[in-house]
Amino acid sequence: MTVKEGRIWAAIVVGLVVVGIAGTVAFYKVPAFHALLHPHPAGDNAAKTADQYTCGMHPFILSDKPGNCPICGMKLTKIEGSAAPGVAAGEKSAPAAQPSGGDRKILFYRNPMNPGITSQTPAKDEMGMDFVPVYEDEIKGSGGGDNVPDGYATVQVGAERVRLAGIQSATAVRETISHPVRTVGIVLPDERRVRRVQSKIDGWIEKLHANFVGQLVTKGQPLLEIYSPELVASQREYLLARAGVERMKDSPYEDAREMSSGLAGAARTRLIFFDVPESFIAELERTGKVRRTVTLNAPASGYVTGKEIFEGTRVMPGMDLLTITDLSRVWIEADLYEYEAQSVRVGQTAALDTVADPGTKLEGRVAFIYPTFSPETRTLKVRFEFPNPRLRLKPQMYANVSLDLRSVTGVVVPDSALIETGVRQIAFVDTGDGTFVPREVKVGVRGNGKAQILSGVKAGENVAVGANFLLDSESKLRAALTRMTGGASAPSPSQPQGQGGHAGHGGGQ
Secondary structure: HHHHHHHHHHHHHHHHHHHHHHHHHHHHHHHHHHHHHHHOOOOOOOEEEOOOOEEOHHHHHHHHOOOEEOOOOEEEOOOOOOOEEEEOOOOOOOOOOOOOOOOOOOEEEOOOOOOOEEOOOOOOOOOOEEEEEHHHHHHOOOOOOOOOOOOOOOOOOOHHHHHHOOEEEOOOEEEEEEEEEEEEEEEEEOOHHHHEEEEOOOOOEEOOOOOOOOOOEEOOOOEEEEEEEEHHHHHHHHHHHHHHEEEEEOOHHHHHHHHHHHHHHHHHHHHHHHOOOOOHHHHHHHOOOOOOOEEEEOOOOEEEEOOOOOOOEEEEOOOEEEEEEEEOOEEEEEEHHHHHHOOOOOOOEEEOOOOOOOOOOEEEEEEEEEEEEEEOOOOOOOOOEEEOOHHHHHHHOEHHHHHEEEEEEEEEEHHHHHHOOOOEEEEEEEEEEEEEEEEEEEEEEEOOOOEEEEEOOOOOOOEEEEEEHHHHHHHHHHHHHHHHHOOOOOOOOOOOOOOOOOOOOOOOO
8 A cells, every 4th residue: 555545545434423423413403313323203302492472363373493384374372281392493383292391192193274184193284284182182072972062062162262263161151031122113193183174065165264285273163265155044943943033032832942952953953964063053144144155164183194185176075175183193005024922912012213313312111013914915903103303203104113022031151152053052151261161052032142041051150242253263172072983082093084294393294
């Protein structure tokens, strides 16, 4: 061997020694290099531990350091009561087989996007997302139990996640609740307060004192002056009969006196039947002079809502002249649905307000319930009676009518505590320490944002009223995992469900 060859071999040996020393130092000092050469099992207690963080809205997002959720941007929160095996700086986070320093046991891992896919070991899905660990205490708390409805499971979350998710609770109390009904009706005149002025004789309208629609008249006020040959003849007949009474006053014959008195009375009655006012007859008796026209007075107070005549119009018996409507009280007719109409009773108190006059608040009552339903709208028409001060309610105006039905006393919770499934109602009872137990409840009267609970929740218990849709989805998911694993056991290694992966630092597929 030459000197040159000896120097080359010496350089090679020195290089190998240097590389060995550098590799040894990197193995113990550089975590990434150490993990590359010596991947630790998931349950290795020698690994450095760190806290785990998750998103309150997306629980499948896990990280070993604080940050923001990559989906919604919400700040990640620390998972309370557990710590996951940590990784060195710069190393990618991965699910751990068992948190070090804690007593929670991981049964298996599930696909965050498809819970039906599970694995015995940490794995990733096709999008690179880590499988979510399923702990033994989660499965244990997911049993059906005697009070937990089928398809649901008890949900256990930390107090911090409750706060971040906006889950709020309210206490069930015992109080009186009623079912309010609100409907829209139309203002109508009270038919019992409508009067029609009609002609009972032939004649002509000489003068109108109420000569436009909408005019307010009072009872006894002159409405019109009519000329009728029949009225003129009736006046003359009455005056002659009165003169006959005077002549026969001193007659010795009783029959003659009674006959003349009867003729006078019949003539006077004839004038009254023609609606001639008493004041006109008294003036006729005082003066003894026949007047060409007769003044007809208003039979009631109210507004002129109909006018069929003008000055000079010829009228005949039975012809409508004027319509007078008293609007001091009005009707409001509204429609109620079948399930509402069954509880309405005549005499119930009702309240009214209008869009046209928001300050109007009136109190009335149910006056009449129609006996038949409308076949087109499947509603029942109900008539309400209301006072009408200062004519605030105009006929044909829309008005909102509300009344309370079925007032009862019982256990009452906010209406937002109920989750409607279509065939049943679910409420989540807050038992404390971030534990929410689903209960199937039977609901009675509902109204004013509250609901009567007939069974399922007792007075004094707390129920979730805010963000309970999150509890609903989590409860159903845990119940599905329980059914899938047969209760509290992980999937059998011999029959793995879905896809799996090897153990290690976030082992990929």
